Amino acid sequence: MSSPKLFIHVQDPTLATNLLALSSIRQYELNISHQGENWLDQLIETKCDLALIEVCSRHDDTLKALLNHPALSRIEFVFFSQGEPDPILDNLMKQGAGFHYRAPYRFELIDSALKEAFDERIHLHQNTQRHHQKAQNLKQQTSYLDQFGLLVGSSSVMHFLYRTIRKVAVTNANAFIIGESGTGKELIANTLHVFSRRSDAPFVAINCGALSPELIDSELFGHVKGAFTGAHKDHQGVFEQAEGGTLFLDEVTEMPYEHQVKLLRVLESGEYKPVGSQQVKVANVRIVAATNRTPSDAIREEIFREDLYFRLAQFPIFAPTLKEREGDACGLAQHFLAYRNTQDEQCKYLTDESLEKIRRYDWPGNVRELKHTIERAYILADNAIHPEHLSLTEFSKEPNHQNSHEEDPSAGIPIGMRLDDIEKIAILKTLNQNGGNRTDTAHQLGISVKTLYNKLDKYENVQAAF
Numbered sequence: 001m002s003s004p005k006l007f008i009h010v011q012d013p014t015l016a017t018n019l020l021a022l023s024s025i026r027q028y029e030l031n032i033s034h035q036g037e038n039w040l041d042q043l044i045e046t047k048c049d050l051a052l053i054e055v056c057s058r059h060d061d062t063l064k065a066l067l068n069h070p071a072l073s074r075i076e077f078v079f080f081s082q083g084e085p086d087p088i089l090d091n092l093m094k095q096g097a098g099f100h101y102r103a104p105y106r107f108e109l110i111d112s113a114l115k116e117a118f119d120e121r122i123h124l125h126q127n128t129q130r131h132h133q134k135a136q137n138l139k140q141q142t143s144y145l146d147q148f149g150l151l152v153g154s155s156s157v158m159h160f161l162y163r164t165i166r167k168v169a170v171t172n173a174n175a176f177i178i179g180e181s182g183t184g185k186e187l188i189a190n191t192l193h194v195f196s197r198r199s200d201a202p203f204v205a206i207n208c209g210a211l212s213p214e215l216i217d218s219e220l221f222g223h224v225k226g227a228f229t230g231a232h233k234d235h236q237g238v239f240e241q242a243e244g245g246t247l248f249l250d251e252v253t254e255m256p257y258e259h260q261v262k263l264l265r266v267l268e269s270g271e272y273k274p275v276g277s278q279q280v281k282v283a284n285v286r287i288v289a290a291t292n293r294t295p296s297d298a299i300r301e302e303i304f305r306e307d308l309y310f311r312l313a314q315f316p317i318f319a320p321t322l323k324e325r326e327g328d329a330c331g332l333a334q335h336f337l338a339y340r341n342t343q344d345e346q347c348k349y350l351t352d353e354s355l356e357k358i359r360r361y362d363w364p365g366n367v368r369e370l371k372h373t374i375e376r377a378y379i380l381a382d383n384a385i386h387p388e389h390l391s392l393t394e395f396s397k398e399p400n401h402q403n404s405h406e407e408d409p410s411a412g413i414p415i416g417m418r419l420d421d422i423e424k425i426a427i428l429k430t431l432n433q434n435g436g437n438r439t440d441t442a443h444q445l446g447i448s449v450k451t452l453y454n455k456l457d458k459y460e461n462v463q464a465a466f
Contacts, residue, residue, distance in 0.1 A: 004121040005048035009033040024114035055081040096164035145331040149191030155326040169195035177290040179319025182368030185290040193246040201245030209254030209439025227276025252289040253298040254449040322363040
């Protein structure tokens with residue numbers, strides 16, 4: 001079994017000498033950076049487990065680049081500095097990057113921390129090997145992945161996520177989960193709630209992209225009877241429903257721009273009024289928000305307020321893609337299958353060829369795509385699930401010439417129809433297919449949610465004129 005890899009980027013010769021003399025260092029496979037070259041590029045190339053980085057300047061652009069780099073979720077960092085205030089380094093520590101030692105250094109403590117990190121990596125590697133061996137030996141497959149709260153996974157990136165959640169859960173900081181669709185952002189939020197001091201109070205989730213602009217204030221803050229047409233009784237908003245607990249704002253970047261300032265006001269003052277009421281209520285909730293967008297892109301496109309982002313993102317958490325999860329795909333497939341077998345009292349199993357197909361696939365739809373794939377395969381298979389039962393996108397790119405007329409995207413569109421009418425039909429049909437979910441509809445159509453709202457408003461105005 002190979003030793004964990006250690007990367008060292010230290011410019012101070014005395015610090016380097018003292019570090020290399022530590023007994024714990026000798027256990028690692030060492031990779032020392034080449035001076036004068038970008039240490040982050042070297043760090044990524046080494047694929048190391050632990051990195052010792054000396055911070056020589058608060059204006060280090062490489063350190064700034066690390067803030068939003070995927071390496072932050074895969075590598076345990078140990079930073080060394082002279083103790084000058086450094087906002088970038090502070091943000092890295094808030095994101096659970098690792099340790100920060102300030103001069104003068106106590107090398108016996110550093111040695112102990114490096115030994116502990118080494119033992120943790122060895123233990124994790126042994127567990128992973130043991131899990132893989134179990135998977136090889138089990139025909140009646142069981143779920144063998146580690147579990148933390150509502151999350152399942154044995155990869156190093158998931159164990160880093162577990163440690164991060166444990167650290168932030170005990171605070172009252174608002175968390176902002178950033179990750180692709182299907183990575184389990186709501187499960188992360190719920191797990192954070194489970195390990196918080198608010199776990200006995202409600203966890204309330206709301207999809208901001210599915211909210212109607214006319215009813216968003218009512219959904220967030222509630223309303224009193226008679227506040228507007230159709231308000232036949234008092235209604236509690238999600239801030240009140242989650243009193244004392246956690247409020248999860250999913251796809252918060254899709255909230256209509258003009259309504260975001262109202263949410264910001266509540267976060268700043270802690271006060272809100274139900275629609276139609278003069279009574280001021282005080283919010284006692286912990287906010288966890290999520291998005292599948294890159295926040296900086298949403299801010300630049302002016303669909304998400306920058307000041308709201310900084311209020312929500314007191315502690316950013318990055319949800320890893322399934323591709324980054326180092327072998328978890330096969331384990332998750334067996335996990336989903338084991339639970340389905342238990343529900344239906346069946347003994348279906350994945351063949352070695354199926355597991356290999358799952359392992360090689362990139363899973364652009366992440367865990368959600370994997371779960372749906374296993375569900376379909378379970379239905380199709382009699383006992384053994386073979387590769388042909390796994391309908392994966394990359395294996396269906398071959399054109400079917402016999403049925404090419406059925407796949408013609410222009411089929412069914414009358415010649416001479418106005419382009420704006422075609423657009424309207426496409427929008428309304430997609431919206432109907434998605435059950436009114438505006439976020440999914442906008443993503444499928446390749447437009448922003450704000451653009452979708454504008455077009456729907458235009459259609460309603462046209463209908464009202466007639």
